[in-house]
Amino acid sequence: MDEGSNWEALMFAAHHKLIQLTAIIDYNKLQSLDSVANTLGLEPLVEKLSAFGAEVCEIDGHNHEQIANALSCISYEKPTVIVAHTTKGKGVSFMENQIEWHYKNPNDEQLAAALAELEAAYA
């Protein structure tokens, strides 16, 4: 959401009541070098999106039920923006919220460890 063109698009969508438009923000709070908060803070994001004319709902972006509910409850008056709170690298202890994993590919050992953690958690 750093790019101004996103906000331009939202203004246009709200002005023209593009109710068919639903945007999902994968809000993992990380940027490329540091956290969003330490780079170019977006908060209060929900209030900003609302002020730009969107119907906004917040969900846990890792919860499929909440995603499905949010998508089935979209507004018929305004474009909808779903702010999906997420954790980058979710479920893999050594990847969660670590900037370096924006760039790195896991080696064979790391891949096995990551899959083992995910399988154990969702078995």
Next chain:
Amino acid sequence: MRNAFIHELMSAAETKDNIALVVGDLGYGVVEPFAKRFPKRFFNAGVAEQNMTGLAAGLASEGFHVFTYSIANFPTFRCAEQIRNDVDYHNLPVTVVAVGGGLAYGNLGYSHHAVQDYALMRVLPNMLIASPGDPMEVRACMRYLIANPQPSYFRLGKAGEPCIHQDVPEVFPGKWLRIRVGEKGAGTYLTTGATLDLVNQILMRNLRFKEYALYSMPLWSMKTKSLQAPQIEEFAKVVTVEDHLIDGGFGSWMLEAISPQPSQLDKLRIKALDANVCGMVAKQSTMNAEGGLTEDVLCA
């Protein structure tokens, strides 16, 4: 190249307190030492290149020499109007640094490719293009720009490029830099940017090209066109090579430069990327080959 760049920038910033770096939320593993050493002269503008460039121009108008930094198309096309209106037309010392020129970030998708960047930059009257061919040329271009701050575009490769020059050469806008001597009266290859290594390797492999010289031109601009005809004079043929489309590229610039001397036009051969690379996604070497930068084509 990235590492040579940040090393030169760091050492210049030690002695010049007006050097600032503004990044567009990019530079992981490269810019951190600068940010740590000079926190008051480092800004991460976020993923907002138009603002990054506008604020760089503002800083430059207050006496800073500002380097903006991002990948390929982001600090260039994304903010073309700010580069034109704020930087170039105000003749401000902002150096737009694009890492991953050409198809260096081939695998990351065409959003990360820069094969039309020369076309954009070379139509700006005050803009000096720095497109070094190896880490030594990076250092040379940086030293030139630090000593002569001006609107400029610095096109970097990625990391790990071999050094073609043994030492840091002396560079001057519009002047060709000799890599190897050819036979008197024979032809020469003339590269700009990262194609230097590609052409150098091909010439070393092909004995039938042993009479050819090899030059690179890391600094060029609209203002240095008049310097080209005299340099072409001594060669029977000049083959320009670039990892950019022919449209608006380096070879086309050369064509415009020598058009007042029609007798020299026949000498020029332009080797550039075919537009079929636009929209393609693959690793750099694959795409360069798909685009026509192959031994067969370059030696034809």
